[in-house]
Amino acid sequence: GAVVSQHPSRVICKSGTSVKIECRSLDFQATTMFWYRQFPKQSLMLMATSNEGSKATYEQGVEKDKFLINHASLTLSTLTVTSAHPEDSSFYICSAGTENQPQHFGDGTRLSIL
Amino acid sequence: GENVEQHPSTLSVQEGDSAVIKCTYSDSASNYFPWYKQELGKRPQLIIDIRSNVGEKKDQRIAVTLNKTAKHFSLHITETQPEDSAVYFCAAIIQGAQKLVFGQGTRLTINP
Secondary structure (H helix, E strand, O other), X not given: OOOEEEEOOEEEEOOOOOEEEEEEEOOOOOOEXXXXXXXXXXXXXXXXXXEOOOXXXXXXXXXXXXXXXXXXXXXXXXXXXXXXXXHHOEEEEEEEEEOOEEEEEOOOEEEEEO | OOOEEEEOOEEEEEOOOOEEEEEEEOOOOOOEEEEEEEOOOOOOEEEEEEEOOOOEEEEOOEEEEEEOOOOEEEXXXXXXXXXXXXXXXXXXXXXXXXXXXXXXXXXXXEEO
């Protein structure tokens, strides 16, 4: 069964809306989670590393004020896409693991901004 | 930082034949190499992995080989079936760092 849960699976909203996506590790504690974005027919692009109890680490070119990450507990990280626009439409996916457990992915969130 | 190159980008094989996907990595410190299978619209799923202290690992029809000297690793699928059709990603990581670096992906199509 799934070891990482991600919600919602699908979001359709108007331009300017902020969207929050949740990623939960099941049955294990994850001090670090990762957020990826995937455009059609492309590989997973790491956006940021979510660190429990501290600030997220963003990859080059990813706007931290646009993509807010909160990792308030050892089992939950959230990604908020603020003031989303059509170009933010994509497949967002999180992953979590530990030193002794390989990374497992959530089911992903397909975000469509109209 | 680590860079992972994956080839080919697309691969089409007849059902029952074997498929091989190859990856190279740049950082000799990388010591864990997972392979993920992603079906359309779904999450990547770990199908097999290998650590740097092992040269080969097999799980039924799937095998992975690792050449540390040459810094490349390969995925081998034998007796391919239509349900093997998907996009496959290789990745490399320094164990403990947890931050995966992915290859570009290979779209595998199994023709009946």
